[in-house]
Structures are given as C-alpha cells and as structure tokens.
Amino acid sequence: MSEPNWSFRTRAIHIGQENDAATGAVVPPLHVASTFVQHHPGEWREFDYSRSGNPTRKAFETTLASLEAGCGALAFASGMAATHCVTMLLEAGDHILAGADIYGGSYRLLHKICNRSGISVTLVDTTNHDALEKAFTPKTKLLWLESPGNPLMSISDIAGCAEIGHKHGALVGIDSTFATPVLTRPLELGVDVVMHSATKYIGGHSDLLGGALVVREPELLKRLYFTQNATGGVMSAFDAFLASRGLKTLDLRVREQSRTALRLAEALAADKRVAKVHYPGLPSHPGHEIAQRQMQGGFGAMLSFETVGDFTQTKRVCESTKLFQLAVSLGAVESLIEQPASMSHASYDPADRKKHGITDGLIRLSVGLEEFDDLWQDLDQALTTALS
Ligand SMILES: Cc1ncc(COP(=O)(O)O)c(C=O)c1O
Numbered sequence: 001m002s003e004p005n006w007s008f009r010t011r012a013i014h015i016g017q018e019n020d021a022a023t024g025a026v027v028p029p030l031h032v033a034s035t036f037v038q039h040h041p042g043e044w045r046e047f048d049y050s051r052s053g054n055p056t057r058k059a060f061e062t063t064l065a066s067l068e069a070g071c072g073a074l075a076f077a078s079g080m081a082a083t084h085c086v087t088m089l090l091e092a093g094d095h096i097l098a099g100a101d102i103y104g105g106s107y108r109l110l111h112k113i114c115n116r117s118g119i120s121v122t123l124v125d126t127t128n129h130d131a132l133e134k135a136f137t138p139k140t141k142l143l144w145l146e147s148p149g150n151p152l153m154s155i156s157d158i159a160g161c162a163e164i165g166h167k168h169g170a171l172v173g174i175d176s177t178f179a180t181p182v183l184t185r186p187l188e189l190g191v192d193v194v195m196h197s198a199t200k201y202i203g204g205h206s207d208l209l210g211g212a213l214v215v216r217e218p219e220l221l222k223r224l225y226f227t228q229n230a231t232g233g234v235m236s237a238f239d240a241f242l243a244s245r246g247l248k249t250l251d252l253r254v255r256e257q258s259r260t261a262l263r264l265a266e267a268l269a270a271d272k273r274v275a276k277v278h279y280p281g282l283p284s285h286p287g288h289e290i291a292q293r294q295m296q297g298g299f300g301a302m303l304s305f306e307t308v309g310d311f312t313q314t315k316r317v318c319e320s321t322k323l324f325q326l327a328v329s330l331g332a333v334e335s336l337i338e339q340p341a342s343m344s345h346a347s348y349d350p351a352d353r354k355k356h357g358i359t360d361g362l363i364r365l366s367v368g369l370e371e372f373d374d375l376w377q378d379l380d381q382a383l384t385t386a387l388s
Pocket of ligand 1: 150
C-alpha cells in the first residue's frame with residue numbers, strides 16, 4: 001500500500017499494518033523467528049536474522065516513521081538503548097550538550113557511561129538561547145533536547161534550538177517521549193533524530209518495554225542502523241506487535257489524557273494546599289506561548305507540583321493516593337504518581353537536582369485515562385490526609 005495523503009489517525013492504523021497476504025488476517029502476524037531461510041549463499045532476502053531485521057519490528061517502524069514524518073525508524077529494546085545508540089555515534093574527545101531538565105536515566109547514561117569513552121557532557125537550560133549559544137564548544141557534536149522536560153515540564157523552542165545546534169555543526173536529537181507525534185513532530189522543526197521510550201505513550205498500557213529513533217535523513221538512518229545492528233539492542237517481535245497496537249489508539253489516548261491533565265493542573269493551581277504547578281498548558285507556565293505554537297492538540301498528560309507542606313508531608317501525598325499508583329514510568333492508561341528526587345531522578349547528582357530546580361518536594365503525575373472527577377477526588381483526599 002503506497003502512502004496516501006491520509007490523516008494522522010488513519011496512518012496510525014493502516015501504514016505498515018497491511019493485512020496478511022497469505023491468510024487475509026486483518027492484523028499482520030507476529031513473526032517470532034530468529035532466522036530466515038535464504039535461497040542462495042550470500043544472496044540475502046529482505047530478512048535474514050532478526051537482530052538485523054524482523055517483519056513485525058519493521059511494521060512498527062514503518063508506522064512510526066510515517067507518524068513522525070521521518071525517512072525511517074529503528075525500534076530498540078528500550079528507550080535507553082535508543083538514546084545510547086545515538087551517543088555511540090560520538091568518539092573520545094567529543095562533547096554533548098544536554099538539557100538540564102531531562103530524564104534521570106538519560107542523565108546517568110551521559111554522565112556515567114559516555115564519560116567512560118572520553119565523551120564530556122554539559123547540562124544547559126535549553127529554554128535560554130543565550131545560555132545555549134555560550135555552552136557550545138568546538139568539540140560539541142550532539143545537542144540533546146527534551147521538551148516538555150522531565151520533571152519540570154520546561155518547554156524548549158525546538159526549532160530555535162535546532163537552528164543553534166546546526167549552526168555549531170552539532171547533530172540535534174530530542175527525547176520526545178512526553179510529547180509523542182500527536183502533539184509535536186520535531187523532525188518538521190529541524191531536529192535530526194527523535195527518540196521515544198515506546199514503553200510510555202506508544203505502548204500505552206504498561207505492558208511493554210521499547211524505544212525508537214525516527215530520523216530525518218537517510219544518511220543518518222544508515223549510520224544508526226549500522227550501530228544498532230552491530231550492538232544488538234533491538235526491540236523484540238512481541239513488544240513490536242504490542243507497540244503497533246498501541247500506535248493505533250495513540251491519538252485518542254494522548255488527546256484525552258492531555259485534556260484531563262489540563263483540568264487537573266487548573267484544579268491544583270487553584271488549590272491553597274499547592275504551592276506551584278508545572279504544566280505547559282497553564283498561562284502562568286513560562287513556556288506556555290512556545291508550547292501553544294509547537295504543540296498541537298494538547299499540552300501533554302504529564303505535570304508536576306509542589307505542596308505547601310514539608311518533605312514528609314510531600315512523601316505522604318504520594319503514599320495516600322488510591323487511584324494514582326506510586327510507580328515510576330508514565331504514559332499509560334493508569335494514572336501514576338511519584339517523587340522525582342527519590343525515584344525517576346534519583347540518578348541525578350543532588351547538586352545538579354538543586355541547581356536545576358528539581359526539589360525534594362516535587363511530585364510528578366502521569367495522568368491516565370480515568371475520569372477527571374475520580375482523579376481529582378483522589379488527589380483531594382490525598383492532600384487532605386497528608387497536610388492535615
Ligand atoms: C522521558 C523518558 N525518556 C526516556 C526514558 C527511558 O525509557 P526506557 O525506560 O524505555 O528505557 C524514560 C523512562 O522513564 C523517560 O521517562
């Protein structure tokens with residue numbers, strides 16, 4: 001099926017997801033084979049070995065590439081395997097500039113793994129273009145963005161950052177896990193490579209682990225494919241099957257979850273027990289105007305807030321919710337709550353957490369698909385329990 005001019009939602013269901021020619025099955029089959037029979041020695045058919053390529057993985061990659069407007073995609077065993085693949089393009093002596101408000105695991109990869117290969121890392125506030133300009137060195141080979149940022153929901157002007165990065169000759173990558181292609185398509189804004197933890201919104205049901213890279217130019221795709229195949233961190237066929245299924249409802253889920261998140265952010269912002277709310281959909285958020293420009297269909301379903309209580313009371317909020325489950329991860333139909341300082345961002349050096357505003361009192365919410373009224377009632381009772 002060639003790619004017609006279909007809308008996002010139609011492409012999510014049909015591109016790369018053709019019915020099975022052999023049986024007529026509406027859903028493409030799950031190919032679990034590790035190896036594929038060849039006709040002649042040294043003459044390779046499309047698939048030869050599942051690390052190098054697998055039909056079920058390819059179906060997911062094809063759909064995702066279409067949704068992100070990329071020339072191609074590569075699916076990985078996890079989001080971290082995908083990010084690591086990008087950093088493996090660098091060499092000893094190179095320098096990475098990364099946003100200050102990034103996932104704790106990405107911070108750990110950059111500071112505790114990449115450094116072993118002689119690659120240096122600087123964190124910079126990518127919402128501040130003057131600071132970003134000044135942070136480049138002649139050795140900077142990669143600018144790594146995350147918008148909305150994690151856990152403070154900072155909004156970087158993606159097109160502006162990409163322009164600055166390219167001016168300095170750097171590859172520009174972005175962790176777009178929070179935004180998903182429903183809300184933002186960074187390749188259209190000039191970024192070279194988009195990373196997703198498919199574990200989150202793409203899977204959407206807390207039942208798979210995966211990552212993906214989507215790329216603008218074939219030459220970069222070739223280099224990344226070579227690295228992926230050589231190092232082997234590929235997505236399993238079963239996870240790819242689930243990820244394809246997740247993509248079909250991504251648009252509906254993300255829009256609806258974003259709507260509920262906005263209502264919760266508004267309710268929290270109006271509550272006297274809450275000191276601060278970080279959500280790009282609120283006009284008070286410093287990145288609101290940029291978010292309005294570069295996000296379509298909502299501002300995402302992640303938000304964080306600080307209570308007026310002390311550290312112990314903050315922890316008690318996280319322990320007192322009943323619908324919001326205390327767990328890391330995000331993006332699924334179930335709502336989750338966590339304390340970044342001790343959970344998702346525990347890998348940050350405490351000094352970096354402090355410097356970049358990730359306080360011990362910060363609580364992060366992943367808003368699921370439950371009804372707003374039930375979720376608000378749950379937060380309300382948890383705040384009352386914890387702060388009284
Ligand atoms: C924003 C973000 N990026 C990347 C990752 C890493 O993804 P994975 O857990 O699939 O390796 C996570 C995981 O929590 C995340 O939240």
